[in-house]
Amino acid sequence: MKKVNKFIGIVAAGLLFSACSKEYLNIDPQSTINSEQLGSSSAATLGTLKGVYATLRSALTTGYAGHEDYGHKGVLSVIDLMGNDVIMNNLNWGGFNYNYTGRVSTNARAHYPWFTYYTQIKNVNTIINNVDENTDDVELKGIRGQALALRGYFHFMLARIYGPTYVGNESDLSVPINAATLSSKRNTVAEVYAQIESDLTNAVEALEGYSRPSKELLDKSVAQAFLADVYLEMGKYSEAAVTANAARQGYTLLTEAGWKNGFYDINQDETMWGADLNAELTTFVANFFSHFDNTNTGYSEGGNIAIDRRLYDAMSETDYRKAMFQGGTSGAFEGVSYGPYISYKFRDLTTDRVSGDYIYLRSAALYYIEAEALARSGNEQAAKDVLYEITSARDPQYVKSAAAGQALLTEILTQKRIELWGEGFAWFDLKRLSQPVERDYAGTNHPTYGRFNIPVGDNRFLFMIPQAELDANPDILPNNPQ
Numbered sequence: 001m002k003k004v005n006k007f008i009g010i011v012a013a014g015l016l017f018s019a020c021s022k023e024y025l026n027i028d029p030q031s032t033i034n035s036e037q038l039g040s041s042s043a044a045t046l047g048t049l050k051g052v053y054a055t056l057r058s059a060l061t062t063g064y065a066g067h068e069d070y071g072h073k074g075v076l077s078v079i080d081l082m083g084n085d086v087i088m089n090n091l092n093w094g095g096f097n098y099n100y101t102g103r104v105s106t107n108a109r110a111h112y113p114w115f116t117y118y119t120q121i122k123n124v125n126t127i128i129n130n131v132d133e134n135t136d137d138v139e140l141k142g143i144r145g146q147a148l149a150l151r152g153y154f155h156f157m158l159a160r161i162y163g164p165t166y167v168g169n170e171s172d173l174s175v176p177i178n179a180a181t182l183s184s185k186r187n188t189v190a191e192v193y194a195q196i197e198s199d200l201t202n203a204v205e206a207l208e209g210y211s212r213p214s215k216e217l218l219d220k221s222v223a224q225a226f227l228a229d230v231y232l233e234m235g236k237y238s239e240a241a242v243t244a245n246a247a248r249q250g251y252t253l254l255t256e257a258g259w260k261n262g263f264y265d266i267n268q269d270e271t272m273w274g275a276d277l278n279a280e281l282t283t284f285v286a287n288f289f290s291h292f293d294n295t296n297t298g299y300s301e302g303g304n305i306a307i308d309r310r311l312y313d314a315m316s317e318t319d320y321r322k323a324m325f326q327g328g329t330s331g332a333f334e335g336v337s338y339g340p341y342i343s344y345k346f347r348d349l350t351t352d353r354v355s356g357d358y359i360y361l362r363s364a365a366l367y368y369i370e371a372e373a374l375a376r377s378g379n380e381q382a383a384k385d386v387l388y389e390i391t392s393a394r395d396p397q398y399v400k401s402a403a404a405g406q407a408l409l410t411e412i413l414t415q416k417r418i419e420l421w422g423e424g425f426a427w428f429d430l431k432r433l434s435q436p437v438e439r440d441y442a443g444t445n446h447p448t449y450g451r452f453n454i455p456v457g458d459n460r461f462l463f464m465i466p467q468a469e470l471d472a473n474p475d476i477l478p479n480n481p482q
Contacts, residue, residue, distance in 0.1 A: 042139035045127055049143050052123050052150065053216055057275030057358055059286035062119070065112035067286040067299070068093040073275070073358040075113050075157070076424025077288060078102075083427040084437060085417055087306040087341070087446055092299045094291060099449050103463045105479065111466035113161050117154040121178045124150045133202075138210070145206030149223040151179065152199030156230055159192050162463045162480060165432050166193055167235045176476065184475040193234055200227040215266050215274055221247050222273045225361060228369050233432055240373035241382075244366040247272075251363035253393045256320045262347035264289070264356030275358040282354060289348035289356050292422060294338065296353050306341040307421060309445045314414055319395035321418060341445055345422060364390060365425065368416035375408050383408065391415055431461050 055061050059070040068074055078097040080086050088098045096102030102109025124147040131144040155177065163174030163186075170190040176183040177195050187195075200223055207220035224247035231240035252269040266274040284290055290298030292305050307325045315322040326333065326342040333344050348356030367390040374383035388400040403411050413433075417426050430437065437454035439446040454460050462480040469476060 042137060042143065045131060045140060045143050048123065048127055049146060049217075052120050052147075053275070055120065055123075056116075057277065057281070059283055062112055062115040064108040064115060066093060066108070068109075068291065069112055069116075070286050070288060071275075071358075072116065072360060073288045075116060076360070077291060077422070078109065078112075079161070079427050080422055080424050082437070083430055084439060085308045085311045085421055085426050087308060088450065089304050089306055089339070089447060091449060092291070092304060095449075100452075100454070100460050103460060105464040105467045105470060110463050111468060113157065113463070114466050114469065117158050118178065121151055121154050124148075124154075125178065133206075141206055142210035142212075145203045145210060145220075145223070146218045148199045148206060149203035149218050149226060152196045152203065152230075153226045155192060155196050155199070156226065156233075159189070159196070160233070160428050160431070162465060163189060163192065164462070165189075165434075166233050173478070184473055186476060193230070196230055197227070197234070200230060214276065215271050216276050218273060221250065222361065225272055225363075225366055228366060228373075232369050232373055235376075237373040237377035241370050241377060241379075244370035244373065248363045248366035248370075253364070253390065259321065259394070260324055262293075262349045262356070263345065263359055264348045264350065266357035266359060268359075270362040270364055271359050272361040272363055274360050277357050278355045279352055282356075284354045287354070288358055289346060289354075292343070292346045293348050293356075294342050295333065295336065295344065295347050303338040303342040305343050305422075306339075306445065307343055308439075309341055309443065310441075311414075311417055311421070312341055315418055316395050316397065318397040319418075321394055343422065359423075362420075362423070364419050365416075365423075368412060368419070371412045372409065372416075375412060380404060380408055383412065387412055387415065390419070394419070 056072040057070075059067070059074075061071065062069055065074070065078075068078055078094045081088060081094050081098040082100065086098075088095055091099070096107060096109045101107065104110060127144060127147040128151065131140050131147075133144065135141050135144070155175070158175045164172050166189055170188065172189050173186040174189045174192040175186060177187045177192055179195050179199070203218075203223040204220055204227060207218070207223055210219055212219045224243050228240050228244035228247055231237070231243060251272065254268065254270050258268055258270075261268070265271075266276050284298060287298065289296055291300055294300045294303045294305055309328065312322070312325055312327070324343065324345045326338050326340060326344070328340050330337060330339050332338070333342075348354065350356055367386055371383045371386040374380070374386065384401045388398070391398045392400075401408060401411055413429065416429070420426070429435075434456045436456050437452075440451045440453050444451055459481045464480045465476060470479060
C-alpha cells in the first residue's frame, strides 16, 4: 500500500506537467517559469527539460491506455507487439495492439502515442522559442540542442505511427507540425520529414562539445542516432551510413554476460539513452518489466511474452542470444518451469525487483542501420564488415557473410530483428520496407487471437488520429482510413 500511495503522487505530478486536454494541439503548456528565465537561466531551463524526461518515463500521464501507459518505453513496447516477432500468449495490457484493435480512433491506444509526444513537443518548444540559438552559454546551447533533438524525434515517432512511410508517399498527408508555427491541419510527409531533418541536424550542431551528466539526457551521439534512423527512412542511404557510424563511436559492445543481464541498467555499455528508475519512481504494475519480464511479479509473470518460432530458429546454436529464449519445448530457467519460446531477455534484477531502468536506445541499433544503408548504397563489402563486427561478437562461430543483393539485406535485417527483439524496431521496419505481417503460417506459435496476416499497403499499418483530437479540431480531417 505504501508503494501504491507513492506512485499516485508521482502520477499526479506527471499529469500536472503534461496538461492533457481534449483541445490537445491548441493549448499552451503550463509552467511557472517565465520566458525571461528560460532565456537566461540554464538552471531554470534545465529544470523544464528534465520535466520532459521525467514525464517520458512516468506512468499514466496521458490519461489513456491504462497500465500500458508508462511513457516512451510503453509506446516502443506496444508497437513491437504489432509485428511478427513478439508473441503475447495471454491477452493482457498491450493486447489491443497485438490484435490490432487498438489503432482505431475511438480506442485509447490510438490516443496514447499522440498525447505522449504532442504534449512534450509543446514543452520542448518553450525551450526552443525562448533560448537564443546564438547564445554563448554552453549549458543553454546544450539544453536547446536537446530540445531540438527531442522535437525532431517526437515528430518522427508520430509520423511513423500515424502517417505513411516516406519513400513514394512524399505528397501524402502525415501529421501536423508543431514547430515555429502550429499547424491545425495534417502536413505532407515531405513537410514533416523536412522539419524532422532540420531539427536533428541543428541539434547535432548545437550539441557539439556538450557533455551530459547522465544517459537520461541526450548528447550529440543520440541526436546523430535519431538522424541516422530518419535518413534510413528517407532513403538517404549514404547519409544514414555515415551518421550511424559517427553515432556509435565511443560505445563498447556488450559482453556475453552483459547481454544476458536483463537490460535493466542504464549504465551498461551500449546504452545511449534511457531512464534511471528506482522504487520511488515506478510501480510494479504500470511498468515495462511487469509486461515483458516473464520471471518477475507482474502481468507477464510465469510466461506471457514469447518469441516467434521462426526468429528463434534463425539463431545459430552458437549464438549466445539464443540462450535467453526458451526452446521449442517447456523447460526450466533459474529453477522455474516455462513454456515454449518464452523470453528471458528482459529481467529486472534490482534488489527489490521493481527498480529496473528503461533503456530506450542502444548503440547496437546503429550497426544495422549502417550495414543496411551501406548495402543499399552499393558498398556491400563494407556492409558485410559492419555486420560481421557485431554478429561475431554475439556468435563466435559466425562466418562473414558471402551473400549479395537481397540475400545480404535479408541477413542484415534478420540479425537486426534478433538483436533488437522487443525494443521497438521491427514493426517500423515492416512498414518502411513494405513487408507484411505474417503470423498465420504452418506451425505458428501465435495464439488464435493473434493468428492473422496483414498484406502490404493495408490500412492497418496506420493508426487513426484519436477521436479526442477530431472532436476538438475538425481541420485535421481527412483522417486515416478505417
